[in-house]
Amino acid sequence: MAVFSLSRSSARDWHGRGHMIPIMVTGAVTAGAIALVAYLLWPTWGTESSSSPERLPVSIGGTLFNVPTAAIRMKIQRHSGTQERIDLSFSFPSLEPPEAAKHVSADAVEEAMQPIDRIFLSISAHRDSLAPDTRVRTIYPRYLEQASTPGQDGLTMRAFRDNTPYGGEDLFFANSPGLTARCTRDAATPGMCLSERRIDQADLTFRFPRSWLAQWRDVANAMDHLTLQLHGPR
Structure with a gap:
């Protein structure tokens, strides 16, 4: 009986982690996209003349x-x-x-x-x-x-x-x-x-x-x- 309960608990833990993986991947992609947009839109007024x-x-x-x-x-x-x-x-x-x-x-x-x-x-x-x-x-x-x-x-x-x-x-x-x-x-x-x-x-x-x-x-x-x-x- 204890073995059966342990197996069910492990299955629930694995199932929960399985749901978390897509969420973590989506969050990482979103954070990367935000960082890219911020980099592209970051003002360069002070550096334009020096780099030209x-x-x-x-x-x-x-x-x-x-x-x-x-x-x-x-x-x-x-x-x-x-x-x-x-x-x-x-x-x-x-x-x-x-x-x-x-x-x-x-x-x-x-x-x-x-x-x-x-x-x-x-x-x-x-x-x-x-x-x-x-x-x-x-x-x-x-x-x-x-x-x-x-x-x-x-x-x-x-x-x-x-x-x-x-x-x-x-x-x-x-x-x-x-x-x-x-x-x-x-x-x-x-x-x-x-x-x-x-x-x-x-x-x-x-x-x-x-x-x-x-x-x-x-x-x-x-x-x-x-x-x-x-x-x-x-």
Whole structure:
């Protein structure tokens, strides 16, 4: 009788342990999943900048550029390899990557408005589009006024005619150093200038405030310097 009772007790113990094993396995899997999610979602604000390389090799249209990581404006573009387009900004006149933007409250927006102190650069694959220098020679003259206006220190301006694709804009050009820029006029917002150049299979588009043309030689030299820094000698 005692043997029978002992056998029944052992069977109950084994049966109880049999039920506990799946529960223990499920608990371990759940704990592992929670740990994985916590690891993936753990904030990395303090370590991102220190772990990123200072410069990234980026191929655009098959043309290689060596890009400062901190100058890349969009986080999604901060990786090496092939890209269709990349957007950069540099402080002027230092040409260093700008400092990280600080959070500004809605109440302080007007007080935070400052003159633009950056030169913006977009690099994109040209996909056999018309070259910038060809556009200047063959397209722009169709829409320009005949008269030109001599500017300061060797800079010349020609206005685009009204009711043309470039109405309300002016074309500035100089030879030494070379500069060609199409600029909007000051209105409710300050005028901005666009200057383009092609390197192999990529087009570089620089943007800067029109007011900088007062020091146009510095701006032209800055664009040449950035081009050399990013791509090397042509």
